[in-house]
Amino acid sequence: MSTVGVQQGSFLAPDFHLQITIESGQVFGFSKFKEGYQGSFGGISLKLWQKDERLFFESDAHFSPREIELHLKHYFDLERNLSPLYTLLEQDPKIPSVLNRIRGLRLIRQDIWEAMACFILSSNNNIKRIQQIWHRLAKALGRDGKHFPNFEIIADSNEAFLRSLGLGYRAPYLLKSARLVCENVDILKKIDRASYSEAKEILIKFPGVGSKVADCILLYGFHKMEAFPVDVWIERILRKLYFRNRSAKNLLSFAQKKWGLLGGYVQQYLFHGARTGILET
């Protein structure tokens, strides 16, 4: 069904916190709009806001409200029952109970290339600057100036131009990775089908993608739930909670053995808790 004009709608989204989910450092293209957010994914541009357990949307996309609702439920992983995660967090004596303040945080199924590009840009960078670069890239190269540019567009760009947008030393990494994807457009589907370990092996070969960035791409783009990105915040909070602040090697392996397929979610809760000060580090 194809419909034209502004589409509006709403639906119940229990155990979902829009603000925390968008501001938890996993996605960089949303901007605040009145009491909600403006963003884009899957080629759709839309506005989102939330009142109690109801999520509202407005979009000019050529989709019906029902289709947009299904897109949103998939994007925000709303079909998942979070009870096993909450039980796990509550029953771990090392995890402070204040972490239950961030109930409703969910992992997003981002556009895959966008996640890959953004986390190449994230290395030794901070979230506010990644957001600024996201919007500069969208304005300069993206469709309508408000969507993240696809890999073909970036591959046709050049290093000097990307540096002029503030990418710094990451400019050649993004450019080369975009060109590699262009030369092998099936590679992203291949990674999607592969196991976590096989997928990570492939991703690490891209310039600017190491172990941590690969885990971010696998978690936020490919939704592989055993991925566990270990950045400076996660290292600090894990060392404090489980290693008496002593140095600890191979925290990735530690986390994967401890939490398995819930690791991705545990990581997101610990990251947000640590970065916002809810968990003391």
Added chain:
DNA sequence: TCCCAGGGATGAC
């Protein structure tokens, strides 16, 4: 001014 940020590439050893 200095320090830090969702690290990776490189070279020394």
Added chain:
DNA sequence: GTCATCCATGGG
């Protein structure tokens, strides 16, 4: 295999 150093940029 591990480890130190360098890399651009802007906010605090």
